[in-house]
Amino acid sequence: MSSSIKEQIELANQLAVQRMMESDPVWEGVGIARETIPNMREFMLLHAGPPIEWARMSGPMKGAVIGAILYEGWATDEDEAHKIADSGKITFEPNHLHSCVAPMAGIISPSMPVLIIRDRKFGINTYSNLNEGLGKVLRYGAYSPDVIHTLIWIRDTLSRTLGATMSEVKEKKTGVAIKPIIAQALTMGDECHNRLNAATSLILREITPYMLSASIDKVSLYESYEFMNQNNFTALNLVMAAAKAMTLAAHNIDYCTVVTVLTRNGTDAAIWVSGLDQEWFVAPAPVPKGVWFPGYSEKDANPDIGDSAITETAGFGGFAMAAAPSIVSWVGGSVAYAIENTQKMYEITQTRNSNFLIPFLDSQGTPTGIDVRKIVRTGITPTINTGIAHKNPGVGQIGAGLVAFPLELFKAALKGYAQRYGI
Amino acid sequence: MSSSIKEQIELANQLAVQRMMESDPVWEGVGIARETIPNMREFMLLHAGPPIEWARMSGPMKGAVIGAILYEGWATDEDEAHKIADSGKITFEPNHLHSCVAPMAGIISPSMPVLIIRDRKFGINTYSNLNEGLGKVLRYGAYSPDVIHTLIWIRDTLSRTLGATMSEVKEKKTGVAIKPIIAQALTMGDECHNRLNAATSLILREITPYMLSASIDKVSLYESYEFMNQNNFTALNLVMAAAKAMTLAAHNIDYCTVVTVLTRNGTDAAIWVSGLDQEWFVAPAPVPKGVWFPGYSEKDANPDIGDSAITETAGFGGFAMAAAPSIVSWVGGSVAYAIENTQKMYEITQTRNSNFLIPFLDSQGTPTGIDVRKIVRTGITPTINTGIAHKNPGVGQIGAGLVAFPLELFKAALKGYAQRYGI
Numbered sequence: 001m002s003s004s005i006k007e008q009i010e011l012a013n014q015l016a017v018q019r020m021m022e023s024d025p026v027w028e029g030v031g032i033a034r035e036t037i038p039n040m041r042e043f044m045l046l047h048a049g050p051p052i053e054w055a056r057m058s059g060p061m062k063g064a065v066i067g068a069i070l071y072e073g074w075a076t077d078e079d080e081a082h083k084i085a086d087s088g089k090i091t092f093e094p095n096h097l098h099s100c101v102a103p104m105a106g107i108i109s110p111s112m113p114v115l116i117i118r119d120r121k122f123g124i125n126t127y128s129n130l131n132e133g134l135g136k137v138l139r140y141g142a143y144s145p146d147v148i149h150t151l152i153w154i155r156d157t158l159s160r161t162l163g164a165t166m167s168e169v170k171e172k173k174t175g176v177a178i179k180p181i182i183a184q185a186l187t188m189g190d191e192c193h194n195r196l197n198a199a200t201s202l203i204l205r206e207i208t209p210y211m212l213s214a215s216i217d218k219v220s221l222y223e224s225y226e227f228m229n230q231n232n233f234t235a236l237n238l239v240m241a242a243a244k245a246m247t248l249a250a251h252n253i254d255y256c257t258v259v260t261v262l263t264r265n266g267t268d269a270a271i272w273v274s275g276l277d278q279e280w281f282v283a284p285a286p287v288p289k290g291v292w293f294p295g296y297s298e299k300d301a302n303p304d305i306g307d308s309a310i311t312e313t314a315g316f317g318g319f320a321m322a323a324a325p326s327i328v329s330w331v332g333g334s335v336a337y338a339i340e341n342t343q344k345m346y347e348i349t350q351t352r353n354s355n356f357l358i359p360f361l362d363s364q365g366t367p368t369g370i371d372v373r374k375i376v377r378t379g380i381t382p383t384i385n386t387g388i389a390h391k392n393p394g395v396g397q398i399g400a401g402l403v404a405f406p407l408e409l410f411k412a413a414l415k416g417y418a419q420r421y422g423i
Numbered sequence: 424m425s426s427s428i429k430e431q432i433e434l435a436n437q438l439a440v441q442r443m444m445e446s447d448p449v450w451e452g453v454g455i456a457r458e459t460i461p462n463m464r465e466f467m468l469l470h471a472g473p474p475i476e477w478a479r480m481s482g483p484m485k486g487a488v489i490g491a492i493l494y495e496g497w498a499t500d501e502d503e504a505h506k507i508a509d510s511g512k513i514t515f516e517p518n519h520l521h522s523c524v525a526p527m528a529g530i531i532s533p534s535m536p537v538l539i540i541r542d543r544k545f546g547i548n549t550y551s552n553l554n555e556g557l558g559k560v561l562r563y564g565a566y567s568p569d570v571i572h573t574l575i576w577i578r579d580t581l582s583r584t585l586g587a588t589m590s591e592v593k594e595k596k597t598g599v600a601i602k603p604i605i606a607q608a609l610t611m612g613d614e615c616h617n618r619l620n621a622a623t624s625l626i627l628r629e630i631t632p633y634m635l636s637a638s639i640d641k642v643s644l645y646e647s648y649e650f651m652n653q654n655n656f657t658a659l660n661l662v663m664a665a666a667k668a669m670t671l672a673a674h675n676i677d678y679c680t681v682v683t684v685l686t687r688n689g690t691d692a693a694i695w696v697s698g699l700d701q702e703w704f705v706a707p708a709p710v711p712k713g714v715w716f717p718g719y720s721e722k723d724a725n726p727d728i729g730d731s732a733i734t735e736t737a738g739f740g741g742f743a744m745a746a747a748p749s750i751v752s753w754v755g756g757s758v759a760y761a762i763e764n765t766q767k768m769y770e771i772t773q774t775r776n777s778n779f780l781i782p783f784l785d786s787q788g789t790p791t792g793i794d795v796r797k798i799v800r801t802g803i804t805p806t807i808n809t810g811i812a813h814k815n816p817g818v819g820q821i822g823a824g825l826v827a828f829p830l831e832l833f834k835a836a837l838k839g840y841a842q843r844y845g846i
Contacts, residue, residue: 359748
């Protein structure tokens, strides 16, 4: 490789992380997917990870698809839902092709409410769905009547409460800025992927005054507050959509070797690289090493699933584990491991984040801007904090843990890069 | 000292920390001082620290006394307030003699609302006032009309909102348990004396559902939520009253050398020892080393003031600095210093707290149960995180910092102990 190309890459990568750090995503509103997400249409289901057809989908994703079909009323029972899913009538597309991200199976159907995030700096919109809570929930592949009931309540009550709240917010300002919330949460023991206790608290503190001044009936107000309050993952989908905005800001820069998507659909893991458009580099998704809910073990686990690794792509989550020593009781490992892991991630990233600081490392910025070249050179792969789904449809979450993205993905991407740029 | 006395002391100290850790303070309600605090009466003002007469009071305490006199309507202007304060008409008594604690000047007047904490384990009640926010506030010695106006709003609106909220709480449970909030906050970057961002968030999350279901008009609800939400010290007075309950549970144990009160009135610093009843050991209060608000420096600073060192007495605050690396930007020092300081406090304490864990030290319990003997033996004195008041009345807060309690206090206490127990 000539030194001028090396310089070009360096400049491109610098620009990428600069844009990632300048990105300023604010939560602006709530909409209905089909009316809000670009190119979303009837009989389309968005999903986590790279493209996949029904036949190859993992158990939890199939479960979530069945649930979404029942929720949409496209079928009235499980058998019929199976048939429709298999009939070709439904178009399956990755969230990432719609500036969207969603945790675990990540199924978004046309009538689901979605969070609207706007990057004030670069004018891009991104989206996510509303978090349903823990345990037996659609995103982990559960689809029993109570799961569907919660989704309906989210559509009819929670999303309307939040819609009215966000209208109040918009009277006063452009929206709820998410980066300062992530930054503060990192000083409060969160890494903002698998621990969001502080981020959820801060979001609630931020929006509650607007909830109180909005015109919302007392029951909806109470139920909506309690639903979000009882779920420390309430903030997850917001920070994911914000991370999607940050990484989109770094995407599509010529010569850039920075990773802008890390994602998995429960069957395959995949990445995008900034300088390689929307080309998917794909490898089998690994099974996370986990801390298991009682009665479950690794043999029950589905391979890694979800768009949530967008948090690590944007420089937090697993990359900020040193900020969250309590996370180790949830995903396994020791405090020393958490620090060591963050330290290792500096070896495969472009810079230290100027927004996201780790108090325990004397307020050093988090490792940010994953560089494909550095991964291939060092053999160190990105560590992701993740939830773990049962491999069968209909069960739900069985644990949480850590997973390393497969090295071969990054090797394939570097090969693709060499071909594309004729190096 | 005979070995049997040593054993007796060891048993007494073990019992003291066991009781301190078993204490289970819950926030149970809000009352008016004169109707709530035992032996509180008209023309009595409670104050922080050991007993002190008007003439010897420091600037900020005098300022707070003037403010309280104006608030009570005992005088209509500053001059008249001065005269009354000096007339002997007002009885000044330490909060600690009334199972009460309050930050900084700690002035509590008869018509002020107070928080009621009940120790579910030992049946003791403790009290504190409601936090007024930062800057120009009574507890820092300010008494301008806006300060008094806020106190009146606290009495007429906030305390009623909280009263109605606590009535809702009491329909469902005995109260809001404070220890789990402190324990969680220590995993979220608080040390719960000078950083209470997480504790305040958690308290708000805990009470908001009850606020929403109580019968409170919309304006009071909004104003009260926002007032507490805008002040990350909202939780301080609650955790202080809880700490008072914990330390009272350890008080009055024969032979016990554990410190149960550390406090200062801005002129003197003082301690109680469990085995020595309510005997005050007193020495001049030191001036904290601080981080100064713009325009101020050490020469403006009043000597250390407030009952808030009850947090360190109960095993958190400065003793848990290693849990709160972000605190160093507020009180000065480095992360390494914060860890080193917590480590040092183990040398002067009886045990590791079974409730309060420090995630970053692999979830080791905080140093708990300050032992007078160990302080005198090692020369290490308790480190307190504290706010700093201007030395003149009427100004307010000018910084925050660290202060070490004077060694001579503990030497005097050990001497008193030897006399009392004939050792």
